[in-house]
Amino acid sequence: MKYTETIPVSGQTSDAELQALLRKMNIGMSPAEARKVAGILGRDPTRVELFIFDIEWSEHCSYKSSRATLKKYLPTDASNVILGPSEDAGIIKFTTANGREYALVFAHESHNHPSQVLPIEGAATGIGGIVRDVDCMGAHVIAVADALRFGNPSGKNAARTRWIANGVVDGIWQYGNALGVPNLAGDVYFDDSFDDNCLVNVVCLGVVPADRIIRSRVPRQAAEEDYDLILIGKPTDGSGFGGVTFASEIMNDEEKERQLGAVQVHDPFLKNILITRKANKMVWDLAFERGIPIGMKDLGGGGLACASSEICSAGGFGAVIHLDRVHTSMPDMPPEVIACSETQERFIFAVPKEFTPDVLRIYNDIWELPGEANGAGASVIGRTMKDPVFQLLYHGETVCEAPIEEVTGGIRYERQAEPIEFKGTNPPAGEMPDIAGSLEKVLFSLNGCSRYPVYRHYDTEVQGMAVLRPGESDAGVMAPLELTEQCPAGVALSVDGNPFIGEIDPYWGGAAAVAESMRNVVACGAVPRALTDCLCYGNPEKPKAFWQFVRGVRGIADAASRLWQFGTNKEPVPIVSGNVSFYNESALGLAIKPSPIVACVGTMSDYSTAVGHMVTGAGHQLLMVGRRRDEMGGSAYFREVFRVTGTQAVTIDWEQERKDMHGVVQVLRKGLATACHDIADGGCITALAEMLFSHRRAPIFGMTVRLDDTQGLPVDRFLFTETGGFILEIPEENVAAAMSLLSDNGVPSWRIGEVTEQSRIVIKHKNINILDIDIKVLLYGWFHGLEEASL
């Protein structure tokens, strides 16, 4: 086969014939797009060129449907931002330690489609990919988090859903634990709408000295001296060929066989040698020591073609790459597979020619990749050039030659949006259900019960930085610089997104995801400093699905701006990285509930001021922050007790919510509270009960709650509404100081009860016990809730 042969897309062929030709080649682009490629090149494209443009113009790489909306609304800048969403990960300022500035590197992605067809591999490569995104900025990876959405484990796809849920959890631990990166946050939801499309969101956090950031672009010096392009890592194979195209289309049973091949294969062992302060760090240290400017980028979606063109184009350069110099797992692989396969555990470097031998020695000799890791290694595959051309050669023949800015520039589509009117039902008016029974239904439900069966598989302790872990607090808290710098700065990480809100109102779904992730960080005593978002929706070519997306983005944008950063002049909590995942829809046209998922990172100057959510002492007082509102739509109470959705989703009173968060941060910083839990799913009664639960010990405390003022709401609605807020545990001697500090900041608070020594939770309404239940009973059901999902 002659690889320079062109594919006749222009001229004579009809749309239908061209479409058939493209499909036969496994190319996802439309006939019009194929003709556009020919227009750009001024001739018919080669097979390799068609594959490359197909990838670069996929939804996954080009954000062709979403970019305009994201750019228009999302606030991405603030004075603490070092790098916004332009490269593999966002970077914000963190702290100064021993006279050196440190930064946090933050990224967020989804690996939804692959996890649906091959859960272990799909989820594992999700973790692998996001870790590379953070590592390649020169950072030390300190944590991952995962947000998972599964179908109904007792629903129509029960067996498959359980298989997926178990496989995804296995994939996450198998990869992250072996790599040596702690998993410190996450959430899990189950709903029928995820039966055909599970969601696997992965978040990664790293830390880097601010003077040692490595950019994903060829340095300016490449205009003066020769720069080599070096590919490192796993030998390129055929795995993941067509991965981004697959991620940009609807799941289809008949296509499953092809899609299986589009899922990548993970190798955490090899990744461990590359990252976690081993081989890559050796290259960075040497480069900084000698003052050599380098560029580095990970190979993810779109493989070598995508990474090499982007790293060069970002620096304003072109590239010449010899595909036959790529180390591969087998001889004679077709050039389009070498160029576009999504083989895992690879990075590309741009380094000055005279530095190349050192780089090769580090991977091939010092760390012995070829021998220890099945043919992995480092190979010089080409060079940068001043001409802005992306040229690929195979056995001396040019198989791709295109203007590099056209390769990476992508295309744009204007999508139509059409509002959906949500039709939900409210519970019948009438008698109030029994509170104890309702609480049990909520706490024992799949979406309300303990996540211990999931997170007990995740290594939370590796690296020795964990301060607060899942099950102990609302966000994971770590002390990343304590071991190396004796610096007490702390970091809190949370990831959230309640799909039941987005279904009723996609705007509040987006806003609530932001607010909830911030509240979780605040509840630990940290100040929210940056956000990432992963926007998971249906088919953007359908106006209703696209409307949900736009509304979600606007909700996120408003929340990030209006719940501005504590201690700044109204600077937003910036969105520094993110990802859009469309086409989460089955062949039957069933789309997922709109699922914007938001991660928040917060900082604190002293990690020892962090608090968990478990109460700590009998006699301590319970203070509630956040006025309750009757907005029960999508609440666990409506779902689990009445089996209805409701119609009014949770809303946010921007002004008050911001004051509440900023007030609680100050109370925690001053050390006035001993525990804090945010009010979210299941309402304040659920938050109160959870403050008594530990999976590690039998209950040792209880509480008595007095409801004299239910703020104009029926008692059950007061207890179960999911309006945001906080419950603080405060020793009696600090209550006056805490309440006046809150009130000085415009934050109303209510003393609602106290911690007791009997392990019972008692709720009195006007001196009548409306709940009096043994914590052991609640703890047991809550702890075993996931057994229904075989987890």
Added chain:
Amino acid sequence: MKGRQIRIAVLQFPGTNCEYETAAVIEAAGMTADVFRWNRRSSELAGFDGFVIPGGFSYQDRIRAGAVASKKAICAVLVEEAGKGKPILGICNGAQVLVETGLVPGNESRIDMALAHNKVIGKSGYHCDWAFIRNETQEKVGAFSRLFAPNEVIPIPVAHAEGRFVTKNANTLDTMVRNGQIGFRYCTSTGEVLEVFPVNPNGAQLNLAGAYNRAGNVLALMPHPERGAWNRQIPIDLERKGQRRLQGLEYSRMQGPGMKFFLSMRDYILEGSPVQ
């Protein structure tokens, strides 16, 4: 011996992932730590006073966890150095390596033990949580137990998929008990040795968490002492009153129970190894 630098090698294999925090704890215990890459000249190892094999997934747990690493040249040197009485601590994957070298339990380097897949209630696989272990050694016996009181109970995290000590012959454990090779056993917070999960987090025979060789200078320990070496690392629900929060940074930075393994190691080296 006092006043000289005590040098500890922290072995690093491809797949090791706890080497840096382990090295930090060794330094905090008053020794120097050198992260020693597996392909460095193994003869260099003889210059060290003691060795730690940290946790991780060396060689991808191929064949059996620890099996491939145990066949590397540096492990042959380790066997020699163990014979000189130098202290060797294997943590988690390091414990698996020590068992695969035959150093523990240590009958003429035969492989008498293995670390099998966890037996737990619920989904199998990796299990990460905090557990309690009880010191089973007598006073001043065991290079890593010297600073623990008899029967002292400490909280410590476990994180493994294959941590269940099993023996080839039924009488191996009896012999180990007679020889005082049982270092640590899983127990409740009050020191009761119960076989039930999660008190025993992996189903190990005898609730065995840490096993010594006969001479007491080599310890294969499944839990991770380096992850519980400071108070800040200990979960708040293992402290009844949430002291950490109330006592601030100074308390958080105080050494925790895991540090005692390394302080014991230092103490043992300073007293002088029995054989030189």
